[in-house]
Amino acid sequence: MPVMGVTKFQRFFRAAAGLHVDKNDLKRYNDFVNQKLYDLCLLGRSSAMANARDVMQVSDLPITKGLQESIHAFDELEEEIKVEPILEHILAQPPLEVELSEETKQMLPWVAGGMSVALARTFKVIEPDDKNPGTLEWERVFHIFDLLL
Secondary structure (H helix, E strand, O other), rough: OOOOOOOHHHHHHHHOOOOOHHHHHHHHHHHHHHHHHHHHHHHHHHHHOOOOEEEEEHHHHHOOOHHHHHHHHHHHHHHOOOOHHHHHHHHHHOOOEEEEEEEHHHHHHHHHHHHHHHHHHHHHHHHOOOOOOOOOHHHHHHHHHHHOO
16 A cells, blocks of 8 residues: 555655656655565564564664654655555564554654655755656665665
């Protein structure tokens, strides 16, 4: 299930980084956010299990300073991401072996929003004058995130 619909996706990228994206970019965006959230949850699971807990807390998620700043920037954009599609995707993946606390579940849309802001702004770092990122730019940005998250 998608993190955002087409219209919201386009409006969000314009507000976050002045970019014009089209509906063809939506699938790769949704796949990116869903995969990176699951990756963060896998690392959070390791932290919870290392602390002998079977419930993952927000503090178990590896939220870096940069991601935290992007979460705050997302909050300032006054956009909204629903928690249900995110949880559906995470639950459809191989089991995490720990439960997500309610606080963690409620935090995931904010994390997704922060990653989305960081994603949009990364396009402007690699191609400052480009207003409409193409496949090559998407691949470059994904590679950068794969190295960092």
